Amino acid sequence: MTTVINIPPSLDDRTFESVLQQLAPLPPDEKVLIDTRHTRWASPYGLTALLALAQTRAERPALYAPEADETASYWARAQFFRYAEGLFEMHGSVPRARGAGESDVLLEITPVAKSEDVHEVVGRIQSKAQAILAKELNLDPRATMGFAMTLSEACQNIVEHAGRGGWVAVQTYRWQKRLGRRVVQIAVCDAGIGFRQSLESAQARRGDRWDDAMALEDAVIRSVSRFRDAGRGQGLAGIRRYVGRWDGKLSIRSGTARIAIVPSWDEDIPLEEQLPPFPGAQVLITIPERTAAR
């Protein structure tokens, strides 16, 4: 039996929760068909999370491509189909893949599994980021290097902790409804062991409460690492500093919880628990356009 999972018309970090709610009651070996036919828009988080979702299924899932040419074309430019074809049984009309670097996407979906991949990501983003962050988002030129550092540290989270490969993507777009400004978003998603299991390997003893939410609080707020080395845990601390400096937002989902460093322009919840389970870690960093008044 195949269960159809309906992907919403607009797929981002919020609406992806509805996908996970549909998956939650299903055993991992149940065949699913991810139906994106009516999806018209997807954020970098939405696309990378879909790839991570496929990794969580014991039975190879099927994916129905978007019907709208414009949407399918964008997903192709973002290299989604290039990696989806290795993870899903593909159905519907899939546009011909283009080579990476030929599109208007700031950083196409890129697999991250080892240190060399992080070098590749950082090298590619720097050539495009400087012009786009300064011209489109009015960010100070100093923000560009920090942006690449933030991207590097977010990707290293996969290399160091996930236990399996994941994906990263970066894009700028206009966040009309939520903010009325342009934003740049970094999405880094994996379906690895997640924060709780990663930190468990170094925690000799835990109190009564030890769950995904507490693991996220330890890692993000208290910079705890599974490594005993005092220098560890600086990656997420550095990301927090960068996000704070540029009035951005950091959100990390792992297991059944999600933690967010919420700026004044957003009304998100700092810590959400009892979400539908999803393995690994899904990191979303949002940096907004600087306005003249700021």
Added chain:
Amino acid sequence: MINHIDLGTVLRRTVCDLYSDLVTRPTGAAVRSGIEQQLADAKERTLTVIDFTHVGLLDYSCADEIVAKLLVSYCEPAGERGNIARLVPPRDCYFLFKGVSDSHLDAIDAVLQRRGLALVAQTDDGISLLIGTVDDRERRAWEAVTRLGRAMPADIAGEVGLEEPQAEILLNGLSRRRLIMRFDEGYVAVGTGP
């Protein structure tokens, strides 16, 4: 003896000749290993100039692997106050960091603060900066030694509001932290030369 280590060259020699960014811990560990191999040949007191001029990006993880872990081997962290049992430097090495951009400084300062370490960096126009964990008195003493070129405890005592014996303790602490060098005839700030 003065060593000059171009980090861009070490990166290309030890990791990949196409890279110019210092990112990831494995890269940092390989570069630090390359630096330590060069330091291993030193038999006497050395000043090693670590040059970032040809380095693009430096992330926190790599800064920790290269800069902080290198200093941990040779320098006393803040607050140790001469705990010799904890620190036995393999060699009498001092470090001066050159070609450091603002974004490099951001990463380096963060990792130094995390481990209670400090270092001396030199800007392109030759100005020395003290970066990392230093208290106000240590900073004033270091600035005075830098300004004077060569200083004795008596010269520094008045600058920092201490008696001469306490000023000597303060200077010896800065020397163990490898921020100034001690010579028979006084103390010299790293980078200004005896």
